[in-house]
Amino acid sequence: xTRAEAEALDRDDPLAAFRERFVVDDDALIYADGNSLGRLPxxxxxxxxxxxxxxxxxxxxxxxxxxxxxxxVGDALAAGxxxxxxxxxxxxxxxxxxxxxxxxxxxxxxxxxxxxDAGNFxxxxxxxQGLGGVVQFETDPxxxxxxxxxxxxxxxxxxxxxxxxxxxxxxxxxxDLRAITAVAHEAGALVLWDLSHSxxxxxxxxxxxGADLAVGCTYKYLNAGPGAPSFLYVRGELQSAxxxxxxxxxxxxxxxxxxxxxxxxxxxxxxxxxxxxxLDLAAVEVGVSLVAEAGILALREKSVALTELAVRLHDExxxxxxxxxxSPREPERRGAHVSVRHLDAWRICRAAIERAGLVxxxxxxxxxxxxxxxxxxxxxxxxxxxxxxxxxxxxxxYLEVDPGTSRVT
Amino acid sequence: xTRAEAEALDRDDPLAAFRERFVVDDDALIYADGNSLGRLPxxxxxxxxxxxxxxxxxxxxxxxxxxxxxxxVGDALAAGxxxxxxxxxxxxxxxxxxxxxxxxxxxxxxxxxxxxDAGNFxxxxxxxQGLGGVVQFETDPxxxxxxxxxxxxxxxxxxxxxxxxxxxxxxxxxxDLRAITAVAHEAGALVLWDLSHSxxxxxxxxxxxGADLAVGCTYKYLNAGPGAPSFLYVRGELQSAxxxxxxxxxxxxxxxxxxxxxxxxxxxxxxxxxxxxxLDLAAVEVGVSLVAEAGILALREKSVALTELAVRLHDExxxxxxxxxxSPREPERRGAHVSVRHLDAWRICRAAIERAGLVxxxxxxxxxxxxxxxxxxxxxxxxxxxxxxxxxxxxxxYLEVDPGTSRVT
Numbered sequence: 001x002t003r004a005e006a007e008a009l010d011r012d013d014p015l016a017a018f019r020e021r022f023v024v025d026d027d028a029l030i031y032a033d034g035n036s037l038g039r040l041p042x043x044x045x046x047x048x049x050x051x052x053x054x055x056x057x058x059x060x061x062x063x064x065x066x067x068x069x070x071x072x073v074g075d076a077l078a079a080g081x082x083x084x085x086x087x088x089x090x091x092x093x094x095x096x097x098x099x100x101x102x103x104x105x106x107x108x109x110x111x112x113x114x115x116x117d118a119g120n121f122x123x124x125x126x127x128x129q130g131l132g133g134v135v136q137f138e139t140d141p142x143x144x145x146x147x148x149x150x151x152x153x154x155x156x157x158x159x160x161x162x163x164x165x166x167x168x169x170x171x172x173x174x175x176d177l178r179a180i181t182a183v184a185h186e187a188g189a190l191v192l193w194d195l196s197h198s199x200x201x202x203x204x205x206x207x208x209x210g211a212d213l214a215v216g217c218t219y220k221y222l223n224a225g226p227g228a229p230s231f232l233y234v235r236g237e238l239q240s241a242x243x244x245x246x247x248x249x250x251x252x253x254x255x256x257x258x259x260x261x262x263x264x265x266x267x268x269x270x271x272x273x274x275x276x277x278x279l280d281l282a283a284v285e286v287g288v289s290l291v292a293e294a295g296i297l298a299l300r301e302k303s304v305a306l307t308e309l310a311v312r313l314h315d316e317x318x319x320x321x322x323x324x325x326x327s328p329r330e331p332e333r334r335g336a337h338v339s340v341r342h343l344d345a346w347r348i349c350r351a352a353i354e355r356a357g358l359v360x361x362x363x364x365x366x367x368x369x370x371x372x373x374x375x376x377x378x379x380x381x382x383x384x385x386x387x388x389x390x391x392x393x394x395x396x397x398y399l400e401v402d403p404g405t406s407r408v409t
Numbered sequence: 410x411t412r413a414e415a416e417a418l419d420r421d422d423p424l425a426a427f428r429e430r431f432v433v434d435d436d437a438l439i440y441a442d443g444n445s446l447g448r449l450p451x452x453x454x455x456x457x458x459x460x461x462x463x464x465x466x467x468x469x470x471x472x473x474x475x476x477x478x479x480x481x482v483g484d485a486l487a488a489g490x491x492x493x494x495x496x497x498x499x500x501x502x503x504x505x506x507x508x509x510x511x512x513x514x515x516x517x518x519x520x521x522x523x524x525x526d527a528g529n530f531x532x533x534x535x536x537x538q539g540l541g542g543v544v545q546f547e548t549d550p551x552x553x554x555x556x557x558x559x560x561x562x563x564x565x566x567x568x569x570x571x572x573x574x575x576x577x578x579x580x581x582x583x584x585d586l587r588a589i590t591a592v593a594h595e596a597g598a599l600v601l602w603d604l605s606h607s608x609x610x611x612x613x614x615x616x617x618x619g620a621d622l623a624v625g626c627t628y629k630y631l632n633a634g635p636g637a638p639s640f641l642y643v644r645g646e647l648q649s650a651x652x653x654x655x656x657x658x659x660x661x662x663x664x665x666x667x668x669x670x671x672x673x674x675x676x677x678x679x680x681x682x683x684x685x686x687x688l689d690l691a692a693v694e695v696g697v698s699l700v701a702e703a704g705i706l707a708l709r710e711k712s713v714a715l716t717e718l719a720v721r722l723h724d725e726x727x728x729x730x731x732x733x734x735x736s737p738r739e740p741e742r743r744g745a746h747v748s749v750r751h752l753d754a755w756r757i758c759r760a761a762i763e764r765a766g767l768v769x770x771x772x773x774x775x776x777x778x779x780x781x782x783x784x785x786x787x788x789x790x791x792x793x794x795x796x797x798x799x800x801x802x803x804x805x806x807y808l809e810v811d812p813g814t815s816r817v818t
Contacts, residue, residue, distance in 0.1 A: 023465035033469045040465035048457060048688075055634055056432035056449035060442045060768060066635060094683025096657035097506055118669065123658035123683060126671035130656030219684070225464055226475060226687035247539030248505035249532035257773055260527065262535035274503025274532060275628070278635035279457075280686060359469060364666055 001313060001383070009309070009379035015302050018294055019376045022223075030358045030385045035197060035337045035371030038223030044286045051282040070229075070250075070276045071269060073284050077231055080292025081222070082195070082214070083205035088236055090268050091218065091284055092250075092276040095196060095230040098215040099127045101271055102232060103161060104245035106190045106213065107131060112160035115153050115189070117145045121169045124194055128163065135159075143328055144173030147183045159189040166204065167197035167335030170363045172307075172327040174202060174335050178209040185210065190238075196220060199231070200291045201336035201373065203300055206233055213238075221336065221373050223287040229280050232271055239267055248273030294375060302374040303336045306382055310338040310370060313386040321393045326367050337371040339363070340389070344398065348389065351398035356388040410722060410792070418718070418788035424711050427703055428785045431632075439767045439794045444606060444746045444780030447632035453695045460691040479638075479659075479685045480678060482693050486640055489701025490631070491604070491623070492614035497645055499677050500627065500693055501659075501685040504605060504639040507624040508536045510680055511641060512570060513654035515599045515622065516540060521569035524562050524598070526554045530578045533603055537572065544568075552737055553582030556592045568598040575613065576606035576744030579772045581716075581736040583611060583744050587618040594619065599647075605629060608640070609700045610745035610782065612709055615642055622647075630745065630782050632696040638686050643677055657682030703784060711783040712745045715791055719747040719779060722795040730802045735776050746780040748772070749798070753807065757798065760807035765797040 010016055022039040031039065054062050074089035082089060093101075103114060114128045118136040128134045137153035139145045145164050154162070162184035167174050177193060184191045192213040195204060200221030206214055214233035218224035234242060247262045249255055250272035264270035291299065307327075314325055318340055326339030342348055349362040361369050370385055392398045419425055432449040440448065463471050483498035491498060502510075512523060523537045527545040537543045546562035548554045554573050563571070571593035576583050586602060593600045601622040604613060609630030615623055623642035627633035643651060656671045658664055659681035673679035700708065716736075723734055727749055735748030751757055758771040770778045779794055801807045 025466050031468055037464070037469040037472070039468065040461065045458060045461050048461065049454060052449065052454050052457065052634070055446070057434050059440055059448065060446040060770065061762065063446070063635070093503070093506065094657075094685075096659070096683030097502065097655060100655045100682070121658075122661065122664075122667045125669070126656040126658060126661065129671050130654060217684070225461070226472070227684045227689075228686070230683070245539060246506060246509045247535040248503075248509075249530075249535060250505070252531065252535065255531075258531045260534070262538050273509070274505030274639070275626070275636045276503075277637070277686060277689060279692070280636075280689060283688070353470065361469065 001316060003380060003383050006309070006379040006383035009305070013302060013379070015294055015298060015374060018290070019378065021290060022376045024376070028357055030381050030388065032358060032360045032370040032372065032381070032385050034373035034377070035220055035369065036361050037226055038220055038287070038373060039376055040225070041223055041286050041290055044225070044283050047282045047286050048279060051279055066278045069278060069281045070272060073281050073288065074231060074268065076285065076288050076292065080288055081199055081204070081296060082233060083203065084207050084233055085236060087267050089231055089233045090271060091229050091231045091281060092272055093230060095215050095217045096123045096127060098230045098232040099124055099194070101244045101246060102192050102213045102215060102234070103128060103131055103163065105242040106161040106192060108243070109241055110160045110188070110190060112158035112189070115150065115159055115162045117149070117164060119144065119168060119170065120165055121194060121196065124163060124165065142171045142173065142326060143333065144168040144171060145175055145180065147176055147179040150180050150183045154187045154189070159187050161190050161192055163192040163194065165194040165197060167202060169197055170326070170367050171339050172335045172337045174198070174333055177204070177211065181210050197335055201299065201303055203296050211235065218284050218287060222284065222291060224280070224284040228283055229277050234268055234271060239270070244271045244273065246273045250274060250276065290375060299374045303372065304331045306372040306374060306377055306379065307331060307334055307336065307338050309379060309382045310372065310386065313383065314338070314340055317386055317390040321390060323393065336373060337369050339367045339369050341366045342368065347401055347403050348392060348398045350403060351392050351401040352389060354401060355397065356392055358385055358388045360385070410725060412789060412792050415718070415788040415792035418714070422711065422788070424703055424707060424783060427699070428787065430699060431785045433785070437766055439790050439797065441767060441769045441779040441781065441790070441794050443782035443786070444629055444778065445770050446635055447629055447696070447782060448785055449634070450632055450695050450699055453634070453692050456691045456695050457688060460688055475687045478687060478690045479681060482690050482697065483640060483677065485694065485701065486697050489697055490608055490613070490705060491642060492612065493616050493642055494645060496676050498640055498642045499680060500640045500690060501638050501681055504603070504624050504626045505532045505536060507639045507641040508533055508603070510653045510655060511601050511622045511624060511643070512537060512540055512572065514651040515570040515601065517652070518650055519569045519597070519599060521567035521598070524559065524568055524571045526558070526573060528553065528577060528579065529574055530603060530605065533572060533574065551580045551582065551735060552742065553577040553580060554584055554589065556585055556588040559589050559592045563596045563598070568596050570599050570601055572601040572603065574603040574606060576611060578606055579735070579776050580748050581744045581746045583607070583742055586613070586620065590619050606744055610708065610712055612705050620644065627693050627696060631693065631700060633689070633693040637692055638689050641680055643680060648676055648679070653680045653682065655682045659683060659685065699784060708783045712781065713740045715781040715783060715786055715788065716740060716743055716745065716747050718788055718791045719781065719795065722792065723747070723749055726795055726799040730799060732802065745782060746778050748776040748778050750775045751777065756810055756812050757801060757807045759812060760801050760810040761798060763810060764806065765801055767794055767797045769794070
């Protein structure tokens with residue numbers, strides 16, 4: 001596979017023009033970490049600026065236009081990205097806080113254990129540990145949790161909630177959302193999916209899958225910026241039975257009556273807590289609209305082609321150098337990033353950033369993650385990423401890099 | 410009191426120049442609702458733009474510079490506004506979520522009732538109701554909670570936490586933070602202050618007062634924009650004994666080791682949950698630095714003069730028209746807003762906004778709040794605000810306004 005062949009794939013890419021919709025001020029840099037922090041859409045600065053102007057000129061009089069933004073942006077996300085219905089999604093608070101709200105609500109409705117996998121994202125595991133009664137099961141570190149793993153972990157227990165990541169943050173394994181949901185339901189448990197690494201990269205189809213609950217972040221494949229607010233989903237039929245553990249005034253019926261007793265609204269809005277982040281929601285609107293415009297099926301098709309290329313190039317260039325594929329080989333079992341493993345992964349990542357114009361990321365203990373968000377990643381970027389990694393390893397240049405002490409991101 | 414006399418006060422105002430630091434694109438508009446949503450500082454758009462640019466160009470490589478922002482902005486707020494020490498304040502999440510974290514933490518450490526006043530801000534009351542075991546006591550609707558009220562409400566009970574607003578949202582009553590804290594401590598309870606209506610307007614002196622815990626919002630007198638993140642304070646000596654109910658990865662020691670078990674950091678950072686809102690924190694930085702630059706004592710001095718003028722003008726112009734002062738008369742018992750009461754307050758507020766170029770706000774059932782943030786409010790604004798209200802009432806013009814059905818803000 002030559003670089004020219006990768007260039008040919010880019011010429012045939014029907015989504016190629018979307019790269020122009022993002023700020024790319026250094027075309028020589030290969031950014032392979034959009035799975036951690038997505039790129040800045042060109043439109044975002046202007047949209048933020050307009051909202052800031054609105055604050056400056058309309059002041060508090062703009063609140064009637066802002067107050068429903070968490071639900072309006074949620075509806076756009078539901079329709080364009082998540083396969084959900086209007087009134088099932090809202091955007092506010094962080095993924096961690098939303099995990100806490102929904103897992104607490106599930107536990108209140110159905111007491112019992114929370115089942116998750118030991119390889120789930122840290123904040124998910126920590127939130128569940130804080131709630132108590134967690135059953136953590138081991139999975140294959142590459143293939144991630146299977147329906148059989150979940151059935152085995154449930155094992156006749158009283159289970160309140162099964163919660164997993166749709167795409168595993170380390171290996172990129174794509175869980176079988178529909179089958180695992182069915183296994184959990186057979187055991188009488190609710191299911192809470194963390195879509196942080198799949199929303200915007202993989203079709204989700206929350207409604208069709210029967211999923212009960214979901215959360216996810218908007219700063220990865222939805223490109224809404226560092227610390228952008230998270231979304232949560234509650235299946236319409238469940239909304240009346242569940243309640244948030246955080247009783248806040250933005251969930252209150254007739255909010256500005258400021259009445260004596262908490263009396264939440266009937267719909268998804270009951271899972272709001274405090275005042276939503278109005279400026280940030282402008283960035284989420286832009287990010288969601290770009291994914292919706294490209295279309296999640298087209299994005300997935302390109303994403304599979306990108307990761308297939310990465311796996312093929314891994315086999316050609318990296319495997320002979322002693323690296324191992326840390327992601328599933330079957331494209332239908334993978335999200336939009338590919339991990340490669342090496343005992344000195346941390347130092348190779350530092351060297352890539354400092355010397356090779358390549359930004360991957362490191363995930364302990366031995367993974368180099370290469371994220372290829374289909375909205376703006378070119379096939380030639382995949383080719384260059386693998387080639388730059390290969391050269392760092394085959395020349396031993398990565399050994400010259402000071403590993404330092406800080407391991408932020 | 411003539412308008413010319415108010416103009417003379419502005420000429421002598423040592424803080425007058427700070428008004429130029431804010432966007433004021435309609436000088437004829439009297440904005441008397443900065444106690445709900447503060448004005449836009451001129452510097453904010455540029456600072457946000459710089460941070461957005463940083464996202465666009467540095468991408469994930471900027472995270473090492475962003476990751477401590479909640480604590481760095483917290484330290485600036487501690488030193489410049491709250492009378493607290495470094496490492497006692499952080500900025501992230503909403504006021505509601507922060508109330509939930511700290512009240513839950515207090516309950517875990519000291520089981521017992523949560524004592525609050527029935528006139529406290531709704532989200533505070535709702536959060537406490539959600540935690541259960543609330544004792545709500547009545548207070549004078551104008552003077553707010555006194556130390557005697559709190560002692561009476563405690564009444565030999567096992568009390569975990571006393572939580573009040575430092576400045577009452579409706580009447581503007583300023584509670585005696587030090588004396589009430591002492592009463593609560595005598596009963597073995599912790600104290601959680603909501604500083605939403607005092608931070609940036611009134612000296613707080615958290616450390617000197619002996620207060621244990623505090624939260625507050627940054628979009629009122631700190632001018633950080635709609636839905637800007639909230640702050641929380643935990644006295645240094647208490648940090649090791651308390652823990653957040655929301656176990657999130659941003660509170661985790663050696664966060665990027667992504668270890669199996671939650672193991673929070675020792676300091677204030679343990680009260681972080683999810684990824685902090687990096688863009689928003691730029692706006693908080695600007696807002697905090699303006700208050701710190703003006704100086705909280707100078708701001709308070711001007712604020713007292715502004716509200717004294719408002720009370721005097723109320724007596725001259727509004728009382729004869731049947732309105733009543735809804736705030737304490739003694740300046741040392743008031744925050745930075747003044748409420749006036751009228752049975753048709755809602756319609757008068759609508760008429761003020763739609764016909765008189767005056768933006769007050771309405772608080773159910775009968776209060777018209779006039780907020781006078783000292784950073785940008787002129788004495789002549791106070792004069793004009795009262796005069797415009799008086800004319801609406803004396804002409805009966807407010808009766809021509811459709812009260813509508815929506816009561817947002």
